[in-house]
Amino acid sequence: MRGGNRLLIIILAIGLSVWGAPCSGRGFSPRADTLFAQGVRSYKTGEFLAALGNFQKILQELPPNQRSSAAQLMVAKALYKLGEYEQAIQAAQRLLEAYPKSRYSPYAVYLIAGCRFRQWKYIDAVEEYARVVGGRGDSKLRRRAQEIIDRIVETKLSPSQVEELRRKGLIGAREPEVGPVSPGVAIVGLLCPVS
Numbered sequence: 542m543r544g545g546n547r548l549l550i551i552i553l554a555i556g557l558s559v560w561g562a563p564c565s566g567r568g569f570s571p572r573a574d575t576l577f578a579q580g581v582r583s584y585k586t587g588e589f590l591a592a593l594g595n596f597q598k599i600l601q602e603l604p605p606n607q608r609s610s611a612a613q614l615m616v617a618k619a620l621y622k623l624g625e626y627e628q629a630i631q632a633a634q635r636l637l638e639a640y641p642k643s644r645y646s647p648y649a650v651y652l653i654a655g656c657r658f659r660q661w662k663y664i665d666a667v668e669e670y671a672r673v674v675g676g677r678g679d680s681k682l683r684r685r686a687q688e689i690i691d692r693i694v695e696t697k698l699s700p701s702q703v704e705e706l707r708r709k710g711l712i713g714a715r716e717p718e719v720g721p722v723s724p725g726v727a728i729v730g731l732l733c734p735v736s
Contacts, residue, residue, distance in 0.1 A: 555678075568605070570607065576608075577599060580599075581615070591657045610639070610643045613635055614645040621655065630653050633656075644678075647676055648678070650669055652666075656670030690712060694706060
């Protein structure tokens with residue numbers, strides 16, 4: 542029995558160390574899970590102000606936890622949906638600074654690009670979308686970012702701006718293909734931050 546207890550303790554110790562690894566210095570908070578779930582529900586029903594409040598509580602009232610980086614992204618997304626683009630950019634940048642290796646980082650950059658587009662800062666938007674295209678993350682997001690770059694180049698930029706982006710290496714020498722849909726509509730459909 543003594544050997545069995547020792548083995549059980551070793552297995553539990555290994556299990557707990559592996560389970561806690563993704564949190565890397567952050568604690569587990571059941572309240573964070575509850576607030577996050579409430580925030581997501583509000584976000585999905587279009588109650589962006591209520592969602593924002595729940596996500597901000599996770600960041601402001603609780604110590605760092607398993608939901609901190611996701612809550613930071615959702616703060617940025619809620620602000621985007623509320624049309625608060627500069628604040629959304631700041632929230633996304635906080636995620637990139639606090640959690641540079643987060644799996645949510647590409648989504649934060651994509652959101653910054655969308656905000657720049659909504660502010661009519663098309664060159665800045667292309668630069669941010671190019672970071673998504675050249676970065677890590679899911680291939681669908683990178684493809685969407687490339688599609689938006691192509692649409693911006695087709696519909697929003699002057700020839701001199703296109704040439705500037707080429708010199709910077711942000712777009713290739715090829716001419717973007719014109720799609721069958723209205724370019725403005727296509728961009729707006731692609732812009733929405735990933736749900």
